[in-house]
Amino acid sequence: MPIPDLSHWQARNTPAPAPDSQKVQDHLVAAEGASLGDKSPEFARRWFQDHFGRFDMAEKPPVGQVEDTVITVRHSGGEAELGMRLYRPKGAGAEPLPAYLHCHAGAYVAGDLDLLDSFCRIMCEGARCLVAAVDYRRAPEAKFPLPLEDCYSALTWLADNAATLGIDPARLAIGGDSSGGTLATATCQLVRDRGAPDLCHQLLWYPGVGSLGPTESETAFGADYFPQTKLGKWSMMNYLPAGADPTNPLVQPILLDDMAGLPPAFIMTAGFDGRRDANLQYAERLRDAGVPTEFYCLDSTLHGFLFLLGGISVARQAADFSAAYLAKVFGT
Numbered sequence: 001m002p003i004p005d006l007s008h009w010q011a012r013n014t015p016a017p018a019p020d021s022q023k024v025q026d027h028l029v030a031a032e033g034a035s036l037g038d039k040s041p042e043f044a045r046r047w048f049q050d051h052f053g054r055f056d057m058a059e060k061p062p063v064g065q066v067e068d069t070v071i072t073v074r075h076s077g078g079e080a081e082l083g084m085r086l087y088r089p090k091g092a093g094a095e096p097l098p099a100y101l102h103c104h105a106g107a108y109v110a111g112d113l114d115l116l117d118s119f120c121r122i123m124c125e126g127a128r129c130l131v132a133a134v135d136y137r138r139a140p141e142a143k144f145p146l147p148l149e150d151c152y153s154a155l156t157w158l159a160d161n162a163a164t165l166g167i168d169p170a171r172l173a174i175g176g177d178s179s180g181g182t183l184a185t186a187t188c189q190l191v192r193d194r195g196a197p198d199l200c201h202q203l204l205w206y207p208g209v210g211s212l213g214p215t216e217s218e219t220a221f222g223a224d225y226f227p228q229t230k231l232g233k234w235s236m237m238n239y240l241p242a243g244a245d246p247t248n249p250l251v252q253p254i255l256l257d258d259m260a261g262l263p264p265a266f267i268m269t270a271g272f273d274g275r276r277d278a279n280l281q282y283a284e285r286l287r288d289a290g291v292p293t294e295f296y297c298l299d300s301t302l303h304g305f306l307f308l309l310g311g312i313s314v315a316r317q318a319a320d321f322s323a324a325y326l327a328k329v330f331g332t
Contacts, residue, residue: 007297011217011280013271018300021272024055024311025302028226037230041109041140041238048110052304055311061121064090068113073153077146082154083135085113086165087124096168098129098330099158100203103151103176103183105307107227107235108139116177119306119319126323128332130167132158136183140238147239148250151176151183152190159197171330173201175266177306178227179235181207185265186250192261201329203266203322206273206303207282208232210252215277222274226303229274254282259289266325268318271299294325 017025028034031051036044065088070081088097102120104111113135124131136142136150155174162169176184181204191199211218222229240246249256265286269279276297283295298305298318305315 007299009280009283009295011269011271011276011297012299013217013220013276014300017272017302018312018314020312021301021305021314024308025225025272027051029224033226034224034228037228037234041138044107045110048106048115049112052115052307055308057118057310057316060118061125062090063121063124064088064092071154071157073150073157075149075153077142077149080137080150082137082150083113084154084157085117085120085133085135087120087131087133089125089128092128096162096166098127098171098173098332099162099165099167100127100129100131100326101151101155101158101172101174101184102131102133103136103174103180103187104133105176105178105180105304106138107231108147108179108239109235110138111180115307116180118309119177122309122319123323123326126320127326127330129171129326129330130165143241144239144244144251148183148186148190151187155187155191155199156197170198170200172197172199173203173263173326173329174199175203175205176207177205178304179208181205182209182251182253185209185253185262188262189250189253189256191263199263201266201326202263203326204268204279205306205322206269206275206279207253207267208235208275209254209278209282211278212254212281215281217276218274218278220274221272221276225272225274227274254278254285259286259291262286262289262291264292264329266294266296266322268296268298268322270301270303270305271297272301273303275303
């Protein structure tokens, strides 16, 4: 499925954002989006709901079934109950479904299961798989590594309950967007190092991977385009506990010394995103370590396009493309 402004293995931008992307950008600027890094977590949570919600799809993409449930996880941070939203495709038969776990965006502080609900529905039907969205605990109430361990535990829960859920544990993938992408790819480190569960792929959209140094895209777009560099620093301030090492590869995955053995990766970013070039660098590091990797850039749009599906036309095409890609991974 072609996407008009998708570039393969190139990090680039058009002379100006597409008109609908510019309209979203103008709204975010007018709505104090550039000053989120000065606000409280409570303000940021309300802001995400108020301003990104208006760019959601007018009608939710239909799926066969949506179930909200609660799971109990136990890890180094103790015991916790996490919300999970399970999506099943229409016409699913008796054969086990592949499964995909999505970790939502939100700068570790904001976002919820509704933010990426439309996208999860598209992935469910397009890839013919069970999609599980995890409501991991958010900072600053739950600081690193608790949200990460929540995501790993949710992945393990899917694998451990495969028979009950009717899924194929040999076709289990994880993904996320923005900070959720960071959590997803850091979870892949834990999977590799802990030896379980089996994971066949990781899918990352405009993830926060950290930095190898200043980049052209950060210089060009980090001050004026969401998420501003200032918001990234605010996010880390809320996410990391006192004394934590900010260079930990579980926080900045691009700093991981040895990437061999990580799951195959799909990475998609945006032309007008300060993180764009770091996303390409991360993809190149994975590829150079022998990890099968695909990198794509939507050169006319903005960070966060997956939760702007009703406001940016190419975002819907990108979501459909992503679902078709995952269908190939799963063989569905």
